[in-house]
Amino acid sequence: MYYHPIHVFICRMAAQVVPVLTKLFDDYQKTTSSKLKIIDAYMTYILFTGIFQFIYCLLVGTFPFNSFLSGFISTVTSFVLASCLRMQVNQENRSEFTAVSTERAFADFIFANLILHLVVVNFLG
Incomplete structure (x- = not known):
């Protein structure tokens, strides 16, 4: 039976990618805190x-272009705000965010989301 070279290439790449993704998932489960996992789940939902x-x-x-535009801008901005929160809450980045506590980062995130959604609702009309 003849196999096309592209099919062979894809099978070889899949055989190499699966162990890498498995190790990535295992390391993520072991080393990531529950706070970051919750933020990651929220970011996945937004994505x-x-x-x-x-x-x-x-x-x-x-x-209704305003509706689409405000909804899409809301998702992009919410993703950016969540990534900023994730950077500030991550214990590996404590040296860069010494002046910002975890509670302060979360309060800033809530305040920025409140302002964002007020702007989005105002843009809807």
Whole structure:
């Protein structure tokens, strides 16, 4: 049976990628704190929400453009704010954020999200 070279290449790459992803997942489970895992789950949810909005825009259209734009900007900005929170809460970055406590970082995150969503609701009209 003849196998196309591209199929052979893909099978070899998959055989190399699977152990790397398995080790990455195992190390993530062992070394990441529960606070960071919760933030990562939130960021994953936001990422998939943004992808879903973009696919919906491509398939259906952007008729109420303000609604699409405000929703998409909200997801992107929420992702950025969550990544900033993750950097500040991560214990490996304590040397860079010595003046910011974990509680202060979370309060800043909540305040920035409040301002963001007030702007989004105002943009909707």
